[in-house]
Amino acid sequence: MARPILYLDISRLLRRYEHFGGPTGVDRVDIQYAEWLTRQTLFEGIAVTRSRRGLLALSAQTFATVLATLNRRWGRDVPPGFGREGRNLLHYGTERTVQRLARWRLLSGATAPNPAGRPSLYLNVSHEGLDVPQNYAGLPGAKVALVHDVLPLTHPEYDTRRTTLLHGRRVAAIAAHMDHVIANSAATVDELRAITPAAKFGTTVAHLGPSLAAPAAPAPAQRPTFVHLSSINRRKNLGLLLHIWREMAADGVAPHLAIIGRRGNDNTALELIDRCDALADHVTVHGAVNDSEAAAIVASARGLLTPSFAEGFGLPIVEAHHMGVPVIASDLAVHREVGGAAAIYCAPTDGPAWRRAILSMATDDAAHAARVAAIVPPPTWQSHLETVEAALLPLAR
Structure with missing residues (x-):
């Protein structure tokens, strides 16, 4: 037949x-x-x-x-x-x-x-x-x-x-x-x-x-590093993280932030990236790198941050969990669907909650290990x- x-x-x-x-x-x-x-x-x-x-x-x-x-x-x-x-x-x-x-x-x-x-x-x-x-x-x-x-x-x-x-x-x-x-x-x-x-x-x-292949042996970061994996568009809410990073830098407690993705329509975030001197020692903008480079950065990160105002899915969460990297995400229904119990969820406008979650993940090894252990491998x-x-x-x- x-x-x-x-x-x-x-x-x-x-x-x-x-x-x-x-x-x-x-x-x-x-x-x-x-x-x-x-x-x-x-x-x-x-x-x-x-x-x-x-x-x-x-x-x-x-x-x-x-x-x-x-x-x-x-x-x-x-x-x-x-x-x-x-x-x-x-x-x-x-x-x-x-x-x-x-x-x-x-x-x-x-x-x-x-x-x-x-x-x-x-x-x-x-x-x-x-x-x-x-x-x-x-x-x-x-x-x-x-x-x-x-x-x-x-x-x-x-x-x-x-x-x-x-x-x-x-x-x-x-x-x-x-x-x-x-x-x-x-x-x-x-x-x-x-x-x-x-x-x-x-x-x-x-x-x-996931689209990224986990590297065989991720190189450890020299300091606690968080990664934002997405284009720099208004919906992605990167400006929230950059304002938090500026405050943490002023207080002397800023970890490192790695930004992966092409420049988009979020002019506030782009102006902070281009013109805020206080971020220079704490934020690295990698741009639209190839998959091998992106995978290496994500795999070595302390955590992935995705503070979007709205999403249809949440692929950065999948990429991070695929590599055993914990996630702090905006409290959206789709993020909870994709990230499950392993992720930490904060409202996309609650800067103090994001700061607390970031600093806790950066400094508390036991809490970080518990988040890693809670990760359920995503679908293939x-x-x-x-x-x-x-x-x-x-x-x-």
Whole structure:
């Protein structure tokens, strides 16, 4: 009996293939699924992408070319890149033109997907193109989307108006056309259901696995070091930590703070980083480093700090717990879901509580050891994908 067909939408990966960007967190999820499609045996896996001609099915050779190119660019020892950030404008423009032509050549022989009466389903794990349902709504099989978050709708103050409008169209299309939603957390399901109370889709919760590989022998830090692992955006609330660090530095009790992630839209945090002399001896900004460097910094840290105002999941907690590093996190439902009893939770606006928790973790070896011992190893990508496979197979029709 022929296997059902699984159409995996890799439109975002094709865009990254052309534009040299990433990897972001969503990119990492996208490529995990793309790699899985090549390994799994339950379905005949076919990569598809949106285009001006509608949805197109890629040949196995084209799909392999895209994956090989992105894996080379996104290797563990290659720093992430975003647009022309830090790059010569002429060289960047030339690269864009060359890659646009390469993408055009890749798609020149692609044709519309045709299941020919066989059971099939469509899967989108990146949000890309969900706002244009005419690309996929006509497919005969079930439609499934992985929803990372609905934050542009629940917390629009942290995004642009354009992003909020776009995500609103995506969520409306999910409610109208999706048969099933895979969510990275139960908290995401609750928020999605609250926004789309009349929607009929089923849901499966599958926590994401870690992206960083723990180093074999982490080098111990010379002084107690805490790490913030995220882009410097307003929602991430890094400014809270920097103000606390300035106070601790004035009191002579500041541990070290390592900041990993690209510069974003949190101008307050960026001004403190760039212009506050009191932080210079206590805060190191590493920027968007490669995965090997990020893993080495996290693994040697006394603790990871994530004071976000809102999250759809909480991947930094997973990365830290994967390496046996305890966490202090903002008191969000999703953080408690992901971090469990091992983490310490503080309100994202309670500076004194954060300071007490940081200094206790920095100086109290017994309390630190107890937090480490309480860590439950997070799910792996293998367990995530096994959960997804079990949800997808009954949907093929």
